[in-house]
Amino acid sequence: MRDALIVFARRPEAGRVKTRLSPPLSAEQAAALYAAMLDDVLEVSAEAARIHDLEMWLAVTPADAVVEMSCRAPEGLRVLPQQGRDLSERMSRALEAAVTRGAPRILLRGSDSPTLDATCIGEALQALVDHDLVACPDRDGGYALIGLRGSAPGIFAHPMGTERVLRDTLDAARGLGLRSHLLAGGFDIDRIEDLRWLAEARSAGRATGCPRSLDFLDANALWELAGLASPGVRASGRQAC
Numbered sequence: 605m606r607d608a609l610i611v612f613a614r615r616p617e618a619g620r621v622k623t624r625l626s627p628p629l630s631a632e633q634a635a636a637l638y639a640a641m642l643d644d645v646l647e648v649s650a651e652a653a654r655i656h657d658l659e660m661w662l663a664v665t666p667a668d669a670v671v672e673m674s675c676r677a678p679e680g681l682r683v684l685p686q687q688g689r690d691l692s693e694r695m696s697r698a699l700e701a702a703v704t705r706g707a708p709r710i711l712l713r714g715s716d717s718p719t720l721d722a723t724c725i726g727e728a729l730q731a732l733v734d735h736d737l738v739a740c741p742d743r744d745g746g747y748a749l750i751g752l753r754g755s756a757p758g759i760f761a762h763p764m765g766t767e768r769v770l771r772d773t774l775d776a777a778r779g780l781g782l783r784s785h786l787l788a789g790g791f792d793i794d795r796i797e798d799l800r801w802l803a804e805a806r807s808a809g810r811a812t813g814c815p816r817s818l819d820f821l822d823a824n825a826l827w828e829l830a831g832l833a834s835p836g837v838r839a840s841g842r843q844a845c
Contacts, residue, residue, distance in 0.1 A: 605706035607729060609658045610698050611649050612686065613642055613715040615669035622716070624795050628829040637826070638716065640816040641793065643676065645715045648813045650678035652722035656729055659707065663698050691764040703755045710752055717748035717792040718814035719805050724749070727787055736782035741770055741789040743801065748790050756780055799830040 614621050616639035618631040625634040646662070653660040660681050664673045667685035674683040684701075688694035695712060702710040709732045711725060717740075724740060728751045731738040737756070740749040745767030752759065759780065762772040777784045791801040799821070805811040806818060821827055 605708060606657060606659045607709040607711070608661060608702040608705070608707035609649060609653055609711045609713070609725065610661045610663055610702065611645060611713055611715055612663050612695070612698075613645075613673065614638075614665050615672065616642060622794070625793075628796055629826065633824065633826070637793075637817065637820055640820040641718050641814065642715045644718055644814040644816050645713075645720075646676070646678055646681070648721055649713065649725070650681065652725040653681075655722055656726055658711075659705075661698070661702070663694070665694070692760040692762065695760045695764075699752060699759075700755060708753065711749060712751070713749040714792060716794070717742065717790055718802060718817045719811050720748050720790055721813045724787065724790075731785040731787065734783070735785040737773075737777045737784040738787065739770060739773065739784070740787040743789065743791045743798075744794065745770055746792075747773070748792055749787075756782060796830045799827060800832060803827065803830075803832050 616635045618635040620635070621638045622634040625637065629637070649660060652658065662673060662677050662681050662683045663686045664670055664683060665686040670683050670685055677683055686694040687697045698712060699710055709729055711728055713720065720740065728738045728740065728749060732751050732753045736753050737759070738751040739747040742748045746765070746769040750773070756777070759773065759776050761776065762769070774784055791798060793799065793802065802811060802817070811818065827833065
């Protein structure tokens with residue numbers, strides 16, 4: 605059976621996504637930036653699925669966005685609604701659905717980490733050869749990607765969206781007797797000040813997988829709202845995931 609990569613995403617709707625960016629962004633700008641990041645993430649994830657022969661899913665919310673999101677998803681991607689009352693339950697159900705389908709290794713990633721690339725996804729898969737859980741930490745105490753080798757009941761049974769998410773997940777893994785591995789840290793875009801990490805990655809040539817996000821920020825002069833000059837571009841390279 606094939607390993608699975610599951611991308612979690614929301615409909616890019618003003619006032620419903622990236623609300624911590626607004627202000628200084630308008631709700632419409634925040635939603636448009638999220639849409640650009642989502643399209644970048646889908647393209648990079650589809651590339652990783654081709655390279656590593658993964659079954660790729662897009663888990664969306666709200667449920668009535670499935671048809672709309674299917675139209676923007678790469679060909680061959682399976683689009684399904686997220687199921688559950690909160691993110692913890694939705695991630696748990698997605699994991700179990702992949703296990704039920706026979707996926708040996710399952711990766712779950714968000715849609716707001718514009719520099720998490722196909723190489724990072726490959727490193728996560730490799731880590732799951734010798735470990736039961738792998739995570740790519742982000743700067744706010746959570747993670748941009750998590751991978752598991754098989755079922756892990758209760759692994760997400762704690763509040764999500766807090767600065768303790770990674771620690772709570774690793775504690776749960778220890779309680780289940782799982783061996784965990786952390787990849788190099790990365791970042792996601794939640795607040796306007798997070799743009800500085802993207803500016804640094806771009807200036808160092810480590811943001812080659814998010815052209816739509818960069819184009820949107822450039823075209824709308826949004827770097828300045830984070831107190832940044834529009835960053836220049838150097839030779840290409842890879843952002844630590």
